Amino acid sequence: xxxxxxxxxxxxxxxxxxxxxxxxxxxxxxxxxxxxxxxxxxxxxxxxxxxxxxxxxxxxxxxxxxxxxxxxxxxxxxxxxxxxxxxxxxxxxxxxxxxxxxxxxxxxxxxxxxxxxxxxxxxxxxxxxxxxxxxxxxxxxxxxxxxxxxxxxxxxxxxxxxxxxxxxxx
Amino acid sequence: xxxxxxxxxxxxxxxxxxxxxxxxxxxxxxxxxxxxxxxxxxxxxxxxxxxxxxxxxxxxxxxxxxxxxxxxxxxxxxxxxxxxxxxxxxxxxxxxxxxxxxxxxxxxxxxxxxxxxxxxxxxxxxxxxxxxxxxxxxxxxxxxxxxxxxxxxxxxxxxxxxxxxxxxxxxxxxxxxxxxxxxxxxxxxxxxxxxxxxxxxxxxxxxxxxxxxxxxxxxxxxxxxxxxxxxxxxxxxxxxxxxxxxxxxxxxxxxxxxxxxxxxxxxxxxxxxxxxxxxxxxxxxxxxxxxxxxxxxxxxxxxxxxxxxxxxxxxxxxxxxxxxxxxxxxxxxxxxxxxxxxxxxxxxxxxxxxxxxxxxxxxxxxxxxxxxxxxxxxxxxxxxxxxxxxxxxxxxxxxxxxxxxxxxxxxxxxxxxxxxxxxxxxxxxxxxx
Numbered sequence: 395x396x397x398x399x400x401x402x403x404x405x406x407x408x409x410x411x412x413x414x415x416x417x418x419x420x421x422x423x424x425x426x427x428x429x430x431x432x433x434x435x436x437x438x439x440x441x442x443x444x445x446x447x448x449x450x451x452x453x454x455x456x457x458x459x460x461x462x463x464x465x466x467x468x469x470x471x472x473x474x475x476x477x478x479x480x481x482x483x484x485x486x487x488x489x490x491x492x493x494x495x496x497x498x499x500x501x502x503x504x505x506x507x508x509x510x511x512x513x514x515x516x517x518x519x520x521x522x523x524x525x526x527x528x529x530x531x532x533x534x535x536x537x538x539x540x541x542x543x544x545x546x547x548x549x550x551x552x553x554x555x556x557x558x559x560x561x562x563x564x
Numbered sequence: 565x566x567x568x569x570x571x572x573x574x575x576x577x578x579x580x581x582x583x584x585x586x587x588x589x590x591x592x593x594x595x596x597x598x599x600x601x602x603x604x605x606x607x608x609x610x611x612x613x614x615x616x617x618x619x620x621x622x623x624x625x626x627x628x629x630x631x632x633x634x635x636x637x638x639x640x641x642x643x644x645x646x647x648x649x650x651x652x653x654x655x656x657x658x659x660x661x662x663x664x665x666x667x668x669x670x671x672x673x674x675x676x677x678x679x680x681x682x683x684x685x686x687x688x689x690x691x692x693x694x695x696x697x698x699x700x701x702x703x704x705x706x707x708x709x710x711x712x713x714x715x716x717x718x719x720x721x722x723x724x725x726x727x728x729x730x731x732x733x734x735x736x737x738x739x740x741x742x743x744x745x746x747x748x749x750x751x752x753x754x755x756x757x758x759x760x761x762x763x764x765x766x767x768x769x770x771x772x773x774x775x776x777x778x779x780x781x782x783x784x785x786x787x788x789x790x791x792x793x794x795x796x797x798x799x800x801x802x803x804x805x806x807x808x809x810x811x812x813x814x815x816x817x818x819x820x821x822x823x824x825x826x827x828x829x830x831x832x833x834x835x836x837x838x839x840x841x842x843x844x845x846x847x848x849x850x851x852x853x854x855x856x857x858x859x860x861x862x863x864x865x866x867x868x869x870x871x872x873x874x875x876x877x878x879x880x881x882x883x884x885x886x887x888x889x890x891x892x893x894x895x896x897x898x899x900x901x902x903x904x905x906x907x908x909x910x911x912x913x914x915x916x917x918x919x920x921x922x923x924x925x926x927x928x929x930x931x932x933x934x935x936x937x938x939x940x941x942x943x944x945x946x947x948x949x950x951x952x953x954x955x956x957x958x959x960x961x962x963x964x965x966x967x968x969x970x971x972x973x974x975x976x977x978x979x980x981x982x983x984x985x986x987x988x989x990x991x992x993x994x995x996x997x
């Protein structure tokens with residue numbers, strides 16, 4: 395698995411599909427990478443990973459974690475979050491009391507967080523869970539792709555010798 | 565000042581660190597429990613109705629979706645039911661691989677429960693995250709074991725959550741010898757972790773809570789039970805899986821969306837402690853010795869020994885998985901054909917939390933006319949309430965509310981309830997009147 399990873403977390407419902415839509419979009423972009431050129435990062439779509447998120451982080455140098463956020467007033471708005479930010483919402487939306495916030499907090503305690511970590515959250519619409527992703531959330535995907543490419547490229551500049559092997563796992 | 569006329573009501577509106585959503589309501593009047601009610605309010609999932617009209621061949625993918633922690637158990641019980649109707653013998657390779665995959669689920673589920681759900685209680689932490697600050701090696705060991713269990717599931721299931729490698733009659737593909745050998749090395753490396761875990765779990769101070777409990781588990785000839793056999797109790801009863809409905813009665817309880825089960829009109833226990841109590845002598849000698857060395861007198865009537873029972877089952881799973889992989893060879897075919905006739909098939913296997921029973925009625929085209937699934941948590945619910953009555957009285961009903969609440973949560977967590985499966989999380993309310 396690559397040292398550089400993008401983890402899109404989602405479910406099959408409404409705007410919570412964001413993480414999976416992002417992974418699809420990034421896979422399409424990576425698929426158009428010039429042949430013979432290694433892709434800059436690997437992508438994984440995850441479904442309620444729980445403590446399994448720690449396993450997905452293990453061995454990585456830089457990871458971008460993307461998930462949908464509860465509506466806070468502006469559907470589609472992108473938030474840069476820290477592990478400390480997530481601590482304020484721990485336990486709210488995980489059925490086993492162990493969701494993304496808890497997994498990242500535990501990884502932090504166990505010194506298992508990667509050197510570089512970017513957590514991106516996108517506000518869901520207030521009505522949230524239908525079949526389709528709302529236009530405002532869908533519109534955030536291209537912006538996320540650009541932001542992620544810029545971020546990973548910047549991380550790479552600090553670690554030019556690290557492998558860029560690409561592996562996709564859903 | 566506490567007096568004996570105090571009446572107390574404790575309400576735990578959401579019980580954390582259990583799987584699913586539920587609540588506990590406790591009313592104490594004059595130092596006596598007046599009312600104790602486990603309320604399961606997670607919406608019913610109506611899964612059995614979703615299955616109607618679908619082909620028996622779709623069952624492994626469909627029932628895996630019932631639970632993200634124990635999908636293999638659902639797949640295996642469903643397959644077991646259909647193959648028993650079809651009188652299919654999948655052969656020794658498939659049987660061994662099913663056992664191997666199932667061990668993966670026991671190992672990951674038990675490791676998750678011990679380290680992330682149960683252990684913090686015993687050391688005064690409110691979460692595994694808080695415990696990890698002071699006990700990082702312990703939590704890391706748990707994560708390693710959980711990862712190992714997941715790797716074992718992936719070997720045969722392609723992915724650890726809702727695996728897709730399983731089909732009626734066997735598997736979609738056989739793992740390559742190279743993959744199996746690499747995993748065997750990982751298992752051998754993890755054995756010391758598992759043995760240390762057993763000693764650690766047995767060394768955790770727990771309350772003395774011996775109870776005379778009816779136990780049920782599969783009675784798999786010559787083996788520690790997981791995939792096969794009649795259903796047997798510690799009271800001498802034994803009956804076929806197809807006779808389950810003659811002995812186990814489910815009933816609706818007000819305030820709960822999960823059904824309560826009784827065995828011959830009595831609450832009963834399924835799960836790791838029941839399995840171990842009934843089958844200690846079927847453990848490999850090295851694991852049996854380790855279990856005896858804990859100093860716990862098996863069979864144990866103390867539900868607080870469930871954590872040690874889970875640790876022993878992790879050790880057993882790893883030990884037997886190594887044995888299975890010693891002789892691993894790639895088969896000509898990873899599955900056999902399954903052609904069930906019209907009729908009713910029954911299947912039961914030992915999920916991490918205990919006996920998981922399935923029944924399917926198929927028509928002549930192999931479409932499901934009706935389905936019935938009885939998960940371990942609904943079988944344990946009546947026993948949880950009974951245990952709470954006993955344990956709270958022994959603990960002392962005049963204790964402060966916060967202590968009562970923690971004790972209730974510990975007692976409930978001993979069962980590792982998966983309320984999502986049974987509705988099918990827990991909230992506690994206590995009233996002292």
